Every structure is written in structure tokens, then in C-alpha cells.
Amino acid sequence: IAGITQAPTSQILAAGRRMTLRCTQDMRHNAMYWYRQDLGLGLRLIHYSNTAGTTGKGEVPDGYSVSRANTDDFPLTLASAVPSQTSVYFCASSDEVGVTQYFGPGTRLTVL
Amino acid sequence: KNEVEQSPQNLTAQEGEFITINCSYSVGISALHWLQQHPGGGIVSLFMLSSGKKKHGRLIATINIQEKHSSLHITASHPRDSAVYICAAYGGAQKLVFGQGTRLTINP
Numbered sequence: 297i298a299g300i301t302q303a304p305t306s307q308i309l310a311a312g313r314r315m316t317l318r319c320t321q322d323m324r325h326n327a328m329y330w331y332r333q334d335l336g337l338g339l340r341l342i343h344y345s346n347t348a349g350t351t352g353k354g355e356v357p358d359g360y361s362v363s364r365a366n367t368d369d370f371p372l373t374l375a376s377a378v379p380s381q382t383s384v385y386f387c388a389s390s391d392e393v394g395v396t397q398y399f400g401p402g403t404r405l406t407v408l
Numbered sequence: 409k410n411e412v413e414q415s416p417q418n419l420t421a422q423e424g425e426f427i428t429i430n431c432s433y434s435v436g437i438s439a440l441h442w443l444q445q446h447p448g449g450g451i452v453s454l455f456m457l458s459s460g461k462k463k464h465g466r467l468i469a470t471i472n473i474q475e476k477h478s479s480l481h482i483t484a485s486h487p488r489d490s491a492v493y494i495c496a497a498y499g500g501a502q503k504l505v506f507g508q509g510t511r512l513t514i515n516p
Binding site: 329336337338339340341384386388395396397398399401402 | 439441443449450451452453456494496504506507508509
């Protein structure tokens with residue numbers, strides 16, 4: 297692994313299904329973030345984690361949950377997907393809050 | 409009104425032209441970021457600055473804290489510079505506020 301990876305690359309999901317987007321970084325960064333990117337709205341923060349064991353809500357947290365059991369992994373879970381969660385999801389990490397963030401390649405999620 | 413606004417939203421230019429993308433923000437910030445999103449979707453951080461000017465190759469970023477304004481300049485533009493350029497203001501409390509992006513197309 298080099299940098300930050302996300303899986304899956306893309307997914308089509310039926311409404312009501314549960315889905316976990318995976319994010320893993322090997323840079324030993326303390327802070328990690330989940331964003332969604334929608335046309336015309338730019339990137340919006342869903343959840344963040346300043347360090348392993350802690351998480352916080354961003355701008356658009358409803359319908360999403362996260363966990364940070366260790367430094368490397370920061371999964372994002374949609375408990376019951378809805379069509380409005382169709383988006384491109386980016387995971388990012390930084391050595392500390394406020395400094396340069398490194399982005400994963402993104403996951404394109406379609407909820408039907 | 410968005411907290412971070414970019415202009416123009418779309419910009420098309422010929423190879424070799426000098427490019428300027430503007431970013432104005434209404435929040436108090438400790439740092440401003442410029443990001444580049446490639447046509448394939450990947451996002452790369454270009455600059456983080458809190459004052460003055462930074463230069464990397466043909467890219468120059470400036471910020472005026474008093475005027476709450478930042479600019480990204482590209483000298484001798486090339487078709488490979490075609491991308492979406494995003495500014496983001498960091499105001500603390502984990503809140504990185506993003507502009508909507510400027511789509512730049514450089515024609516050969």
C-alpha cells in the first residue's frame with residue numbers, strides 16, 4: 297500500500313441496503329476525513345477523526361457512521377442507503393488537523 | 409452566499425497563456441489550501457498558505473489575509489494543466505470549507 301486507498305472503486309446499491317466504504321492509509325497520519333462530492337456543491341465533510349479512537353461529525357453526517365479502531369483504517373458505513381447518498385466519496389488523511397490533506401482515489405456510489 | 413467563492417467557474421485558454429483563478433472567503437482562516445482535481449477524479453494538494461506567496465514550478469499561489477482573497481496563477485499554461493482547481497479555507501474545528509471549483513481547459 298502506498299499512500300491512501302479506498303475500496304470499492306465504484307458500487308451500485310439498492311436503497312435500504314447497508315454498505316461500508318473502506319479507507320486505509322499507510323502514512324501513520326493522525327487525522328482522517330470522509331467527504332462527499334456532488335455536482336455544483338463541491339466537497340463536503342461527512343465525518344472526521346483527529347486520532348485513533350476519536351471521531352466527530354462534519355457538515356453532512358446524517359445517514360453515515362464511522363469508526364477509528366486504529367491509525368490506518370477509517371471505514372464509512374451507510375446503515376440504510378437512500379438515493380440522495382448517490383455521490384463520489386473521498387477519504388483523506390493528514391498528519392495533523394489543518395495541514396495538507398492527502399486524498400484517496402474516491403468511491404463512486406450509486407443508490408437506486 | 410457561500411463561505412468560499414471561486415471565480416471564474418469555467419475558464420478556457422490557449423496553451424501558453426497566463427492563468428489566474430481567484431478565491432474569496434468570508435470566514436476567518438488560519439490557512440488556505442489549493443487543490444487540483446484531475447479529469448480522472450483524483451485530488452492532489454497543491455499549496456497550503458497562510459500568508460504571502462508560494463511557488464512550485466509554474467504554479468504560484470498568493471494570499472491577502474486582510475482582503476480575504478487568494479489567487480492561483482499558472483504561467484506558460486499547458487494542456488496537461490487542464491483540471492478542476494479547488495480552494496479550501498481552514499478556519500479551525502476540523503472545518504475545511506471548499507469552494508465549488510474552477511474548471512480549467514487549456515487548448516493546444
